[in-house]
Amino acid sequence: MSHVHPALHTDHPHTPPPPHRRLLLALLCVAQFMLILDVTVVNVALPDMAADLHLGREALTWVVTSYTLCFGGLMLLGGRLADVLGAHRTVLAGLALFTAASLVTGLATGAPMLMSGRVLQGVGAALLSPAALSIVTTSFHGAERNKALGVWAALGGTGSAAGVLLGGALTGGPGWQWVFFVNVPVGVAALAALPAVLPRRTPQPSRLDIPGAVLVTAGTAALIYGLVRAGDAGWSDMTAVLPLLGALVLYAGFAAAERASRVPLMDLRMFTRRPVLAGAFLMLVATALLIGFFFLGSVYLQQLRGYGPFATGLLFLPVAVATGVGAHLGSQLVGRIGSLTTAVAGLVLTAAGTVPLAWLPADGSVYARLLPGLVVATFGIGLVFVTAITTALALVAPEEAGLASGVVNTFHEMGGSIGVAVLSTVAASGIEHGAVAGFTRAFTLSAITAATSALIALVLVPHSKPQTTGGPHAH
Structure with missing residues (x-):
């Protein structure tokens, strides 16, 4: 699930030599891997965190959403900072902040310290991810x-x-x-090794749209808090x-x-491009459904069914693999049968897989209904992921691909935040009182959302066959 820098550059005034390039790619991939891991790694740990730190459902929801909120809300600003300050400086600053914030979060003795750590992790991720991808894109050619x-x-x-395992x-x-x-x-080791191999580039003088970043992040925080x-x-x-x-x-x-700014964070005219709107x-x-499923499933298995954390992680492994398999197949299908058919098929599969979960039992085998339902649903989500990014990137002009990817990746992180907030709210009675009805309501809403989205996709998604080779993918 990689992030694409909103303003990719093709100049390469200081390309590292080949051996260093491979080491550079390995180190940046390790750093990016940590950021992705931290979206899902906390889900299985939530019940234990709740017991140790006396967290209610509201606080548990924020453990997941505060990270993705800051990651998504500030990512476009992070990409712009990489241009203004230099990508190498932004990568090191983001990695240092993420590593320090991880230590603070692990040492948390209560909800305020835990949330502060998660927020700072998200800010670090928003600095690191787009700058790292900018370096990868400009250090390699052909x-x-x-x-x-x-x-x-x-x-x-x-x-x-x-993450789940x-x-x-x-x-x-x-x-x-x-x-x-x-x-x-891992962060300390990467910080020690990266300065020797990071290419130094001359920063581009530019103004930063700080008001835009603050407004979009505050707006999403208010939305999630209200939900x-x-x-x-x-x-x-x-x-x-x-x-x-x-x-x-x-x-x-x-x-x-954004309309008034000479250097807007997000060019809102991008939403007049049908492929970008469809991709977003x-x-x-x-993302809302996938991260919501991990959240609901983890709490259901541990609070209602008495599963331990490791058993929960193992049970989710086929679910995570199904997402990856769906994404791999989706990258083939989009070029063969087109964006529209792939997107609709993916959403229909997601709805079909989620329907049995609307009648989840309070006992009995989870292998009979929960696991097969989630595997089918997340396989469908994998198809939708690939269609989203390829539609947005392959069907716009090359010079707009960076802007389009920035928009789609922002919606990726925002989707995770909003999905967990909504499904946690609908499942409130289940999470707080161990009642299965709360979970079945949340899964019912998920099925309705997937089915409705399939109908919207029929109208919104362009009927075309983008080629997916060689372009950057979103995670």
């Missing part, structure tokens, strides 16, 4: 670049699969703190209504700021 981007793209499926192993072994501590030695509060206080309570209204005001402010929509839905 066939070598295609191979390097292929390795970068492959991190996505393996990262989510490794590693999260289960670490939580069941040394404890949940180690899902964060494990980043520290999460609705689960506890009800949809008519002012503590839920006011943040949701505030989100609309902040988003409107963001749109106005598909990415939002696919």
Whole structure:
């Protein structure tokens, strides 16, 4: 699940020699792998965290969403900072912040310290990811670049699969703190090795759209807070209504700021391009459902069914693999049968797989209904992921590919935040009181969302056959 820098450059004033290029790619991939891992690694650890730190459902939801919120909300700013300050400086600053924040999060003694650490991890990730991909793209050329981007793209499926397995192993072994501590030695080693191989490039003088970054991140934070509060206080309570209204005001402010800015963070005219709009929509839905499934499934298995963290991680392994297989097949299908057919087929499969989960039992074998349902649903999501990025990138002009990828990747992280917030709210009674009805309601909503999205995709997604070779992929 790799991120694509919103303004890729093709100049290469200081390309490292071949042996250094391979080491550079390896080190940047390790750093990116940690960022991807941290989206899913926490899911299996949530019940243990809740017990140790006395966290309620609201706080548990924020453990997942605060990271993806800052990662997505600030990623476009991170890409711009790489241009202004130099990608090598931005990579090192992002990696140092992410590593330090991982230590803080692992040492957390309560919700405030835990959330602060997760927020700082997200800021570090938003600095590191687009700058690292910018360096990969400018350090390799021709066939070598295609191979390097292929390795970068492959991190996505393996990262989510490794995340659930590693999260289960670490939580069941040394404890949940180690899902964060494990980043520290890796980050320190990468920080020690990277300065020797990072190419130095002259920064490009440019203005930063700080207001845009603040408004879009604050708007999404208000949206998620309102959604999460609705689960506890009800949809008519002012503590839920006011943040949701505030989100609309902040988003409107963001749109106005982008139109007025000479160097906007996000060119809103990109949304008049049907391929970009379709790609952003598909990415939002696919990520919301996938990260939501990991969240719901982890809590259901451990709180309701009594599974340990490691057993939960193992049970999710075929689910994560199904996502990767779906993405691999999707990259073949998009070129053969077209974006529209692949997207609709993926969403229909997701809906079909989720339908049995709407009748989840409180007992009985999870291998009879939960696991097959999630495998089919996430296989469908894999198809949708690839269609989202290839539609947005392959069907716009080459000079707009960087902007399009920035838009789609922002919707990727935002989708994870919003999906967990909504499904956690619908499943509130299940998460807090161990009632299976809360989980079945959340899975019912997921099935309806996938089916409705398939109908929207019929109208929105272009009927074309983009070629997927050689372009950067999103995770």
